[in-house]
Amino acid sequence: MKSRVIKIVSSLAIGIGIAAAPASASSYAATPKTMKVHYIDVGQGDSIYIKAPNGEDIVIDGGNKGKGNAVVSYLKKQKVDDIEVLISTHPDADHIGGLDEVINAFKVENVYAPKVVNNTQAYKDFLNAVKKKKLTIKTAQAGVKLPVKDVNAQIVGPTKTYAKSDLNDSSAVVHMAYKKNTFLFTGDAETKAEADMIKAKKTLRADVLKVGHHGAKTSTSKDFLNVVKPKYAVISVGKNSYGHPTSQVVNLLKGAKANILRTDQSGTIIITGDGTSYSVKKSR
Numbered sequence: 001m002k003s004r005v006i007k008i009v010s011s012l013a014i015g016i017g018i019a020a021a022p023a024s025a026s027s028y029a030a031t032p033k034t035m036k037v038h039y040i041d042v043g044q045g046d047s048i049y050i051k052a053p054n055g056e057d058i059v060i061d062g063g064n065k066g067k068g069n070a071v072v073s074y075l076k077k078q079k080v081d082d083i084e085v086l087i088s089t090h091p092d093a094d095h096i097g098g099l100d101e102v103i104n105a106f107k108v109e110n111v112y113a114p115k116v117v118n119n120t121q122a123y124k125d126f127l128n129a130v131k132k133k134k135l136t137i138k139t140a141q142a143g144v145k146l147p148v149k150d151v152n153a154q155i156v157g158p159t160k161t162y163a164k165s166d167l168n169d170s171s172a173v174v175h176m177a178y179k180k181n182t183f184l185f186t187g188d189a190e191t192k193a194e195a196d197m198i199k200a201k202k203t204l205r206a207d208v209l210k211v212g213h214h215g216a217k218t219s220t221s222k223d224f225l226n227v228v229k230p231k232y233a234v235i236s237v238g239k240n241s242y243g244h245p246t247s248q249v250v251n252l253l254k255g256a257k258a259n260i261l262r263t264d265q266s267g268t269i270i271i272t273g274d275g276t277s278y279s280v281k282k283s284r
Contacts, residue, residue: 085146157197205229232280
């Protein structure tokens with residue numbers, strides 16, 4: 001009888017041991033980290049939301065005045081609770097216009113903007129929102145590193161000080177690299193700023209290019225494309241009277257063999273990088 005009890009207990013112990021054994025790595029593979037870039041459809045303007053591999057939330061521009069609510073709503077749908085990095089590329093209303101509402105709606109840790117000013121209401125509202133939250137604007141200029149873990153995130157332009165009236169060339173240009181995934185965000189930087197970044201030997205090579213100035217012919221030179229060598233070219237654009245994107249830029253992008261994506265045609269575009277490859281999702 002005693003030996004039978006021992007045998008039963010031993011069997012139970014073996015059974016419990018098997019049940020408690022940790023699952024193999026192949027059974028429960030860890031969810032791979034990704035860098036997800038949302039080119040939000042804000043019509044004729046720019047607004048980009050980035051979810052970094054370690055969870056940081058980054059916002060670059062907020063669309064035109066009147067688009068702030070739409071951007072805030074989109075961010076909340078993405079379950080954004082706070083923003084680690086917020087960048088105003090330059091004071092043009094179609095980039096800075098909605099940022100005051102974004103700042104008012106979320107806790108923001110770091111704000112970056114180039115040292116250029118404007119007298120528009122959109123710019124004043126942005127400054128007031130920053131002041132209200134007791135934030136300090138950090139200068140967006142070449143050489144500034146952004147606090148994003150596991151991502152080499154840096155501002156590569158402007159490389160110099162331009163005339164006060166030259167807001168576009170003063171745009172903050174941001175390069176981000178997550179392993180082999182590379183992204184370049186150019187604001188409205190024009191050919192002068194592009195040439196200066198090339199001359200300064202800044203890191204510009206990127207698989208995914210946010211095309212400068214909505215595809216205006218004053219940006220995206222052939223020399224710039226020869227350095228960037230984009231596989232994807234995202235044009236943030238809406239109905240406009242400027243002829244954006246121009247056939248000149250579209251043809252240059254085609255010549256560079258870039259896959260052209262447009263928010264006016266595809267709605268919000270999401271490009272996800274897993275460190276080696278990319279996937280593209282369109283909202284329409």
